[in-house]
Amino acid sequence: MKDKRILFVSSEVVPYLPETELSSTAFNAAKNAHSKGVQTRIFMPRFGVINERRHQLHEVIRLSGMNLVVNDMDMPLIIKVASIPKERMQVYFIDNEEYFKRKAVFTDEDDTLFEDNDERAIFFAKGVIETVKKLNWAPDIIHVHGWMASLLPLYLKEFYNEEPLFTESKIVTSIYNKGFEGNLNEALADKVKFDLNETEKISTIKIPNHTNILKSAIENSDAIIYGSEDVSEELTSFVEEKEIPVLGFQEENLKENYLNFYADLVSEN
Numbered sequence: 001m002k003d004k005r006i007l008f009v010s011s012e013v014v015p016y017l018p019e020t021e022l023s024s025t026a027f028n029a030a031k032n033a034h035s036k037g038v039q040t041r042i043f044m045p046r047f048g049v050i051n052e053r054r055h056q057l058h059e060v061i062r063l064s065g066m067n068l069v070v071n072d073m074d075m076p077l078i079i080k081v082a083s084i085p086k087e088r089m090q091v092y093f094i095d096n097e098e099y100f101k102r103k104a105v106f107t108d109e110d111d112t113l114f115e116d117n118d119e120r121a122i123f124f125a126k127g128v129i130e131t132v133k134k135l136n137w138a139p140d141i142i143h144v145h146g147w148m149a150s151l152l153p154l155y156l157k158e159f160y161n162e163e164p165l166f167t168e169s170k171i172v173t174s175i176y177n178k179g180f181e182g183n184l185n186e187a188l189a190d191k192v193k194f195d196l197n198e199t200e201k202i203s204t205i206k207i208p209n210h211t212n213i214l215k216s217a218i219e220n221s222d223a224i225i226y227g228s229e230d231v232s233e234e235l236t237s238f239v240e241e242k243e244i245p246v247l248g249f250q251e252e253n254l255k256e257n258y259l260n261f262y263a264d265l266v267s268e269n
Helices: 021-035 117-135 152-159 188-193 199-203 210-219 233-242 254-267
Strands: 005-010 039-045 067-070 073-076 078-084 089-095 141-145 170-175 223-226
Touching (some): 005 021, 005 117, 021 089, 021 141, 021 170, 021 254, 039 117, 067 117, 089 117, 117 152, 141 152, 152 170, 152 199, 152 210, 170 210
Parallel strands (some): 005 039, 005 141, 039 089, 141 170, 170 223
Antiparallel strands (some): 078 089
């Protein structure tokens, strides 16, 4: 895998957000690949709880400035960058005043999901792709972590399916048992439909709960990794039906097994 390119896209990454199974695994997957000579880029949302001064985030003017259309509205994209101390890995932050300035991640002080989490997920997916296009950086592997990143496979397969930069990219989605209760905004499917014409693919997220958001990512991915040991039977059965490469939960030897899994996918090209 030396000199190959892996794009890591995650809802959460340490040290910018608290340590969880998801945030730690996303970080370690990137760190391990980077240590073996893989070219890595990490993307995450710039949530308002992230301390920009402490983590030395700075805006990249040449990447910022474009507007992304979400639900027929123009939303300005701001790109910020930081380096993870000691690792020499760059992290790109997708930012927007309307979606990410608030001092919270997914829920308000009453632990209620934000009404616009659906639009934040759409904006994040499109923001990552548009920024990678501006960087002109063609990834061999795109590894997705977390539900807020889980619309990315759908957009890559349907909305950006003619973008030459991603023609050879293999999409890997990690599935975690950490999710959310209830549903996102019921209009999510209609907002995605504004961009896509493929109604069959959109039907998966008609009921926008955590399981269905992940199902959408699974059906648009080339491979799956179990990031948690305990994943619902509904999701594991859905994965089995797709007959795509699967890597089980890695309690040990994550570094070696992830890299071997990536290498096998790249060798299929």
